[in-house]
Amino acid sequence: MPETRIILEHAGADGSESLSFYLKHGGYEAARKALSMKPQEIIDAVKASGLRGRGGAAFPTGLKWDFVPKDDPRPRFVIANCDEGEPGTFKDREIVEKYPHLLLEGMLIAARAIEAHQGFIYVRAEYPKAQGILRAAIAEAEKEGFLGENIMGTGFSFRVKVYGGGGAYICGEETALIESLEGKRGHPRLRPPYPVSYGVYGMPTVVNNVETLSNVPFIIKNGPEWYRAMGTKDSTGTKIFTVSGGVRRPGVYEFRFGDLTLRELIDEYAGGVKGKLVGVIPGGLSTPILRPEELDVRLTYEDIQRAGSLLGSGAVIVVNDAVPLASVARRSLEFLAHESCGKCTPCREGSTWLARLFREIELGHKNGNPDRIRHVIEGMRGKCFCPLGEGAVAVAGAFINKYEEEL
Amino acid sequence: MMNGFRERIRELKAEFPMGDSALIPSIHEAVSRFGALSRDVAVVIADELGTKPEHVEAVASFYHLIKRESVGRFHFLVCTNLSCMICGAYDLFGWMKELLGVEPGQTTPDGLFSYEEAECIGSCDLAPAVLLNGERIGPLDTRDKLKNLLDGLRREVGNA
Numbered sequence: 140m141p142e143t144r145i146i147l148e149h150a151g152a153d154g155s156e157s158l159s160f161y162l163k164h165g166g167y168e169a170a171r172k173a174l175s176m177k178p179q180e181i182i183d184a185v186k187a188s189g190l191r192g193r194g195g196a197a198f199p200t201g202l203k204w205d206f207v208p209k210d211d212p213r214p215r216f217v218i219a220n221c222d223e224g225e226p227g228t229f230k231d232r233e234i235v236e237k238y239p240h241l242l243l244e245g246m247l248i249a250a251r252a253i254e255a256h257q258g259f260i261y262v263r264a265e266y267p268k269a270q271g272i273l274r275a276a277i278a279e280a281e282k283e284g285f286l287g288e289n290i291m292g293t294g295f296s297f298r299v300k301v302y303g304g305g306g307a308y309i310c311g312e313e314t315a316l317i318e319s320l321e322g323k324r325g326h327p328r329l330r331p332p333y334p335v336s337y338g339v340y341g342m343p344t345v346v347n348n349v350e351t352l353s354n355v356p357f358i359i360k361n362g363p364e365w366y367r368a369m370g371t372k373d374s375t376g377t378k379i380f381t382v383s384g385g386v387r388r389p390g391v392y393e394f395r396f397g398d399l400t401l402r403e404l405i406d407e408y409a410g411g412v413k414g415k416l417v418g419v420i421p422g423g424l425s426t427p428i429l430r431p432e433e434l435d436v437r438l439t440y441e442d443i444q445r446a447g448s449l450l451g452s453g454a455v456i457v458v459n460d461a462v463p464l465a466s467v468a469r470r471s472l473e474f475l476a477h478e479s480c481g482k483c484t485p486c487r488e489g490s491t492w493l494a495r496l497f498r499e500i501e502l503g504h505k506n507g508n509p510d511r512i513r514h515v516i517e518g519m520r521g522k523c524f525c526p527l528g529e530g531a532v533a534v535a536g537a538f539i540n541k542y543e544e545e546l
Numbered sequence: 547m548m549n550g551f552r553e554r555i556r557e558l559k560a561e562f563p564m565g566d567s568a569l570i571p572s573i574h575e576a577v578s579r580f581g582a583l584s585r586d587v588a589v590v591i592a593d594e595l596g597t598k599p600e601h602v603e604a605v606a607s608f609y610h611l612i613k614r615e616s617v618g619r620f621h622f623l624v625c626t627n628l629s630c631m632i633c634g635a636y637d638l639f640g641w642m643k644e645l646l647g648v649e650p651g652q653t654t655p656d657g658l659f660s661y662e663e664a665e666c667i668g669s670c671d672l673a674p675a676v677l678l679n680g681e682r683i684g685p686l687d688t689r690d691k692l693k694n695l696l697d698g699l700r701r702e703v704g705n706a
């Protein structure tokens with residue numbers, strides 16, 4: 140099954156980051172169409188497309204937009220989440236560095252749908268190049284009337300600002316991101332209220348992942364039926380996968396959902412495993428590892444979930460025997476402990492304990508430690524304030540329950 | 547020097563619907579101008595944004611990449627997260643230490659180099675990867691590759 144490159148079709152071609160290139164390939168046609176539609180018609184089209192969020196939580200995008208209160212005079216905001224801190228993930232980087240106008244067009248359509256006039260792109264501190272490319276793209280688009288005041292002569296205005304993060308994984312979580320954007324430490328907020336009703340500055344705010352927003356122009360241009368025809372009932376459209384770790388050809392691949400299995404992606408596209416296969420983390424570090432015999436699973440949200448993990452951000456990390464599995468487990472928990480924001484005790488203390496206990500196992504002290512890990516897990520499960528802590532529970536549980544013998 | 551900086555903070559403040567949003571951009575500005583966020587600079591930022599210097603420092607301290615002490619002219623973030631670790635990041639980290647002769651967080655006596663361990667820098671396709679003053683470089687999977695890179699940087703400075 141060949142790749143189906145829709146979002147990445149032109150990304151990386153000579154000059155693909157420029158406005159002139161983008162316009163030559165039909166750029167901003169979808170926005171022109173959207174600006175002639177009623178906001179509700181845009182929302183209905185995105186709903187009908189079945190598009191779900193690509194940032195990890197897979198929430199239906201049209202539904203999120205529909206939740207923005209309608210008869211509410213407060214200003215609204217659109218935020219593109221380009222924090223991309225999930226280890227293994229580099230897909231949003233590909234989009235914004237190589238094809239930034241696609242994101243800007245998606246944001247413009249989202250702005251029209253929820254009647255927002257200001258947008259932000261929250262870009263991680265590790266991506267200064269992407270920040271520069273986005274700033275240049277925004278300036279170019281404003282100059283040519285595709286952003287700013289009176290866009291394409293329609294009277295609609297929308298400005299976009301790039302906001303550079305400070306290096307904190309938790310700021311990818313949408314409410315922590317909003318806190319950060321307000322000049323604070325990145326601690327998640329209690330939800331509800333959700334950002335759609337109480338977001339940045341307390342105003343209705345839609346936060347979407349870069350890849351999610353980059354799908355929107357195609358849905359508007361080609362219609363929701365065209366989009367729905369790709370993928371499965373519950374996973375429509377295409378997904379960008381980033382494959383890395385113990386493979387011969389690490390990289391970025393785009394497929395229709397369900398067109399292939401995890402094993403096929405690794406063997407046929409990523410060049411196969413270097414050394415001996417130990418397991419695969421299918422959706423970024425925060426998703427539970429799958430064993431070698433669990434890889435004949437179709438790449439869709441629902442199939443990976445049935446297999447006991449999550450599609451997450453589509454970051455496939457192949458774990459081979461180059462390092463001991465206990466080191467992989469320790470490093471995973473060390474990451475989550477390091478990035479725990481410290482707001483709630485179960486995660487702050489629990490993730491630190493998990494990292495320490497896996498470190499003990501890594502050093503060869505296995506006695507009783509798997510049970511201690513299970514004990515800590517039970518102390519955390521269901522008690523963490525945000526999904527980072529619950530992710531630590533799931534990740535630690537998978538290492539210990541699926542690999543107890545091998546650790 | 548501080549005058550230009552004050553001006554810049556005011557500009558940043560005007561760019562956002564609420565001035566509070568200018569805090570982190572102001573801190574970034576401070577780090578890029580002065581190399582790190584010192585107490586003096588925190589006082590200036592707090593003054594311009596109507597907050598306390600303690601708040602400026604508290605926010606700064608939350609973020610891993612906001613420098614509070616100055617670093618070498620060439621600063622490396624060496625990723626040791628999963629994909630890089632699998633591809634040899636700990637070897638790379640060891641070569642760093644050996645070739646530079648300083649511990650992570652320290653700067654070489656000539657002021658040129660410093661390095662620190664980092665979480666995933668979004669360059670897993672280049673594993674084991676580093677971010678060198680914001681630029682992605684990899685795979686640095688042999689000692690020679692790292693050595694050539696460092697020698698090249700030294701030459702660049704020597705020629706300048």
Ligand SMILES: Cc1cc2nc3c(=O)[nH]c(=O)nc-3n(C[C@H](O)[C@H](O)[C@H](O)COP(=O)(O)O)c2cc1C
Nearest residue numbers: 192193194220222223224311312313347348351526
């Ligand atoms: C710890 C944590 C980190 C996250 N990091 C990101 C991220 O880097 N990028 C992203 O788009 N979403 C991230 N998310 C998900 C966001 O909270 C949010 O669901 C997403 O941005 C919504 O956009 P979407 O519906 O288009 O996916 C993260 C969530 C958690 C709990």
Ligand code: SF4
Nearest residue numbers: 480482483486525528
């Ligand atoms: S679960 Fe962890 S990251 Fe989330 S709020 Fe609690 S301490 Fe912070």
Ligand code: FES
Nearest residue numbers: 625630666669670
């Ligand atoms: S794991 Fe090293 S760059 Fe992602």
